[in-house]
Amino acid sequence: MKNQFLLFTLLITACFSQVTAQEAVNEDLNTIIRKHGLDQSKALEIAGWMTDVYGPRLTGSPMLDKATSWAEKELKDWGMKNVHLESWGPFGRGWEMSNFEMHANAPGYWPVIAYPKAWSPSVKGTGEVVYMDASTEEDLAKFKGKLKGKFILLDTIREVKEIWEPNAKRHDAESLLGLANAPVPTPRPRRNYNLNARSFRTALWKMMEDEQPLAILDRSYKGDHGTVFVSGARTAEGRSRDKDKAVVPQFTVAVEHYNRILRNLQRGVEVKLTVDLAATYTNPDEMEHNIIAEIPGTDLKDEVVMFGAHFDSWHTATGATDNGAGSTVMMEAARILLETIKESGVKPRRTLRLALWTGEEQGLLGSRGYAKDHFAEFAPGTYTPQSLKPEQEKISAYYNLDNGTGKVRGIYLQGNEAVAPIFRAWLQPFKDLDANTVSLGNTGGTDHLTFDAVGIPGFQFIQEPMAYFARTHHSNMDNFDHLSGDDLAQAATIIASFVMHTAMRDEMLPRKAHELAKPTASGGK
Amino acid sequence: MKNQFLLFTLLITACFSQVTAQEAVNEDLNTIIRKHGLDQSKALEIAGWMTDVYGPRLTGSPMLDKATSWAEKELKDWGMKNVHLESWGPFGRGWEMSNFEMHANAPGYWPVIAYPKAWSPSVKGTGEVVYMDASTEEDLAKFKGKLKGKFILLDTIREVKEIWEPNAKRHDAESLLGLANAPVPTPRPRRNYNLNARSFRTALWKMMEDEQPLAILDRSYKGDHGTVFVSGARTAEGRSRDKDKAVVPQFTVAVEHYNRILRNLQRGVEVKLTVDLAATYTNPDEMEHNIIAEIPGTDLKDEVVMFGAHFDSWHTATGATDNGAGSTVMMEAARILLETIKESGVKPRRTLRLALWTGEEQGLLGSRGYAKDHFAEFAPGTYTPQSLKPEQEKISAYYNLDNGTGKVRGIYLQGNEAVAPIFRAWLQPFKDLDANTVSLGNTGGTDHLTFDAVGIPGFQFIQEPMAYFARTHHSNMDNFDHLSGDDLAQAATIIASFVMHTAMRDEMLPRKAHELAKPTASGGK
Incomplete structure (x- = not known):
């Protein structure tokens, strides 16, 4: 008994040390990130322009073009580099x-x-x-x-x-425990x-x-x-x-x-x-655009950490929680990172790349167009990858947000068990912000699936449900007033930290095995 | 101690006997009332016409006139007698x-x-x-x-x-207990x-x-x-x-x-x-109308039991819970009483008089106009009674409903303690329908106040709150879909029984002392 107990103690200690040793957490950077993200948040200001002024943002609509110009200008003004549009399509008419x-x-x-x-x-x-x-x-x-x-x-x-x-x-303990205990996901049968x-x-x-x-x-x-x-x-x-x-x-x-x-x-x-x-x-030319912007890396600058959200919305409100919230959080994360780099002098090793997708509501079309250009050849007329392009190997991770205005309570691993100890270590400093649940489970319906389908680690965060599905998702009430500024600020802070930590580690994130030509998980909403 | 205990027991017994002896409950009539009110309810059918077809019913509007014609015809078709309009005004333009x-x-x-x-x-x-x-x-x-x-x-x-x-x-036990324990009301200070x-x-x-x-x-x-x-x-x-x-x-x-x-x-x-x-x-003549309909009494036919609700509404929905609900319940109570009289052969001793008021939303104007014609002389330009008319003495009680679609959980006594044992006896048979709380408290804001102000016992029932104040009262969502048919049927059943029992007892209901020329409680909403 005693020996067993000793062994157990050693194992536990080894386990913790291993995490601590392997997965560095930069507390100094986190402190600066928190300052800009929590104390000096611009999330509601960004969201206000994106919704009250430049909403709704239906793919193909002139208002989406205006919103795109506004976002490009904002990102350039803040100091993002390589801000540009990448076209995809044909989408059809606006x-x-x-x-x-x-x-x-x-x-x-x-x-x-x-x-x-x-x-x-x-x-x-x-x-x-x-x-x-x-x-x-x-x-x-x-x-x-x-x-x-x-x-x-x-x-x-x-x-x-x-x-x-x-x-x-x-969320409460019960709902989070359900996520924490979720099994390795198996592909859903086709309906x-x-x-x-x-x-x-x-x-x-x-x-x-x-x-x-x-x-x-x-x-x-x-x-x-x-x-x-x-x-x-x-x-x-x-x-x-x-x-x-x-x-x-x-x-x-x-x-x-x-x-x-x-x-x-x-x-x-x-x-x-x-x-x-x-x-x-x-929109007679039927082509649409994603917005891309970067913070260049240094010694590993050919490798990329991507983070993004879909920028398009449905048309009866202003696309505040779907997905002004996610786009705001990702733009704000970029802003926090720029400020943090400026203040700390610490530059990311890998390149940080923000993507604001369009055409998501019609089937993840913008991110899939991007994947087609950068990551894989697809079977004609499908999104079934047939061969991978070299760029696919250079993306360490893609982080997405698209479940409303609720703050981050943890992260879905999409079945990638190997990243669990890494994400646990990165969440640990945000325990006081209630973000500490890691779920092996999947979450679907949005652009991280595009990355998952081509073998790039793609993740969504666990968010507070708020009134998303009850009131605002695809409704005429998806207006600014249903955003929670504190929640958006928290999410942007944690995601900024995740992006920076992904950029700074020696290795890219571990990947799941990817079976080429396997049908992709069905996207769209 | 022993003697005291005996005395206590005797008192309790006396008390119960007194109630039982004095306050007859006609279980046979109640059985028939329940059959027509609960098993064969027409409440939702009535409410549907009153709202979907004849709503909204803004005082002075042509739609209120159409609704009035419909209600008159319904009441006549059912067999109500002396169905007529009584005008009041001038109201102003529609x-x-x-x-x-x-x-x-x-x-x-x-x-x-x-x-x-x-x-x-x-x-x-x-x-x-x-x-x-x-x-x-x-x-x-x-x-x-x-x-x-x-x-x-x-x-x-x-x-x-x-x-x-x-x-x-x-309501739950806590909220009902608060009502049950309400003290004798004191006049509210003027704002x-x-x-x-x-x-x-x-x-x-x-x-x-x-x-x-x-x-x-x-x-x-x-x-x-x-x-x-x-x-x-x-x-x-x-x-x-x-x-x-x-x-x-x-x-x-x-x-x-x-x-x-x-x-x-x-x-x-x-x-x-x-x-x-x-x-x-x-409405250039500026005059408005209340709807009056009767079931004639027999040996005490000069005495009257009144029951009613305001029929007018605001204009952005169909006035379903305010106060299609109350008007439906009162019309349905009349229908239940007609059916019960037909089936039982028992005719009411006193005359039963239904009143559907208008102008309530602008300050109880219809019921006050009625009071001016029938019950009191008012000081010029006011609703302060200066002398009472003979008819005032002939009204045993007025029952009102105007707090939405929720079923009856009991009754407010408006400070009239003497009716407590009577109402307790009448509620007793409806314990299975959750209606058994008697509150000494007041409830305000509607037409029973008009009767209370001229010394006629006027009562409102305690109702389930439902979503009345949160969602429907004076809102664009005061539509038929927010009515509960089961609740309306229950209310109509209990009120039909109250009206019939008030008509059948030997005495009129006890009255509170009425101090003439005392300013009336402020009405309106």
Whole structure:
């Protein structure tokens, strides 16, 4: 027993020493990083411009171009080097609206809370409302020839629940423990789509395109009390952003208003609506751009530490938490690093490269375009890498943030066990900021997947959930007011430290084995 | 000790017997009432017409007239007698809108979430936005001559909090115990208005009326995530509903949008807004109407049990919880009583009289008009009773409901201790429906105060709070979807039983002492 105990003690000691010995933490740098990141944060100032002034930032829209110019100028003014745009595409056409209103004219007048789906064309008119209660192709036939010039309702009534539980949450011990104990992730099985349902949906949308109703309305699939979740218009085939594609005007209505309209139809009460959407298709060359900016390295300057977030957003608010928050934190991390380098005189060994991606909302398109240019050859028409380019070997890590405004509570390893002791050591100094959970688990849906797919260590941080999925993610309420400045400052501080520590260590970060030509994890949201 | 114990036991027994003996509960009638009220409820059907079809019901508006006609017809169809309108007034002019939209045109385009305040006149135009940072009359002078054709912001930035606590609540033991233990209420002291602030506000509004800005914007004083609280327009002197009064167009903007506009001004970023409000003043005779309907009594038919709720609402939703809920419950209680009388053959001894009031939102005007016609002479230009009319003696009680969609958890006695044992006996059979708390306390702000002020026992029920004050009361989200059918059915059932028991007992309900010419409790909301 005693010998065993001794052995155990030795092992523990060895373990800690190993971490301490191998994984240096530069406390002096961290002190300066904290000063600029926590005490002199500019996060809310950056976020304010990015959202209130340069929001929303729909990919392909003129406002995204303005936001891009603003960000480039900011980064140059701060002292970032090699600030430039890298194009990717073709994306398809852009879209912006210059007027939108919807009104109900019968039984009484009321302004309808609704939003156009992105890429809906201009439309103006008044019409009756028809509820298409159809779930088979036979059902569809009944409506043939009857939809022209009408407003079409496609959704059933959704019951609204009051807010009996808080919308906004922070992690607690239980939720963090779940992440800490997450097993090595296994690839998710592909969804088994219901082909019958898919064929029905295609038939439905073909019919819509033939019949030319004035507008198709659905209700926000979640949200209530004035919060409406909206994304892009759909088509029977192809994508609504495809050049010259004819798109049926589509709108998402606040659930309370959608339900009111549908209930009145079911009562036999006539409902009339008026819509006026003025929208233009933009960006005829169909090419989009990521923003790239660097802090040059020194002795290992050919090796690169990347950090970034997607800069684009949906269109009904200002893209504050999705993903003004992530873009703000990454720009602020760059600013903190510039200030820290200036103050400390310590220059990064590897080059630090900030990337603000676009086209993320349509399927990680900007980061995938970047990967195509820099890291891998892909099978034609896919994002399945077939061979790796030399640059792939030079990227030590990519750090991403895209889960709202909540502060960092730790990091997801994406199944890369070998980085666990390194990240634990780097998180240790931020224990007082509540960031100390390391999860073997994956998190999906955003641009770190692009890196993971080509064998570059790509990570997202564990964030406080806040009201992200309940209220702001892809909603008309994704506005500046739902950002938390303290949380953004904390995240920028920790990420700046992670980036600098990744740049300063002797080795690049350990990689997972990468099996070439293996299908990538599916991206998009 | 033993004798004392015996005495105590006797007293307790006497007490219970007294209640049981004096205060009959008709269980057979209650069984039938429950069948019609709980198992065969029509509450949601009534509420649906009252809100989705005939909402909103702003006093003076044509839609209120339509709603009134619908309610009259329903009540007649069900078999209510003496269904008629009783006019009160003059109220002032009515108002309705036939188009409203607001857009932001710079720095980018976005549709603004906003609502006109009721009685705002038509206005159409595009203009710059000015923040009036003024708190003294000297501050005002700086803006003189600079406001014409502009949009004026009057409010500061309001910080938005996420929903960390539930919005909707039901009572728990603790909150009910607080009500059960409430002391006999004492009159509230009159608010000590800050006369300086008042004089500043008057000067501010006079300046607005002189300068003729395009519109005055404030932010919703509470609410967020798309919920906007809006009521009526104000003036420097007089009321915006006064005939021929010139009103400056006024709008309430969702806090996130208001803050965005103001933050951009503070950043030096130009903001341009466009507004188009088409509104008409209606109701040139300025007279309004309460809806009255009766179920005739038998041997005591000259005595009356009244029950009612206000039927009018504000204008940005459909007046579902304020006070479609109360009006629905009272109409449904009438329907339950008609069915119960038909099925049981038991006719009420006293006459049952339903009243649906209007003008409540402007200061209990409809019920006060009714009191003026039936119950008291008031001092000129006031609602201070100076002498009582004979009818006042004939009203046994008035039951009111106006605190949203929540079910009944008990009743407020309004300081009338003598009714406590009676109400306790009547609530006892509804213990399984969670309605058993009797509070000596007051509840204010609505039409039972009118009765209390003229010495007629007037009561409101204790209701579940639900999301009433957090989300729906005077907001754009006061829609049908925020009603709870089960709660409305429970309330109608219990109130039907209370009304019937009040009609059947030998005596009228005991009254509090009434001191004539005592100023009435202040009403309005």
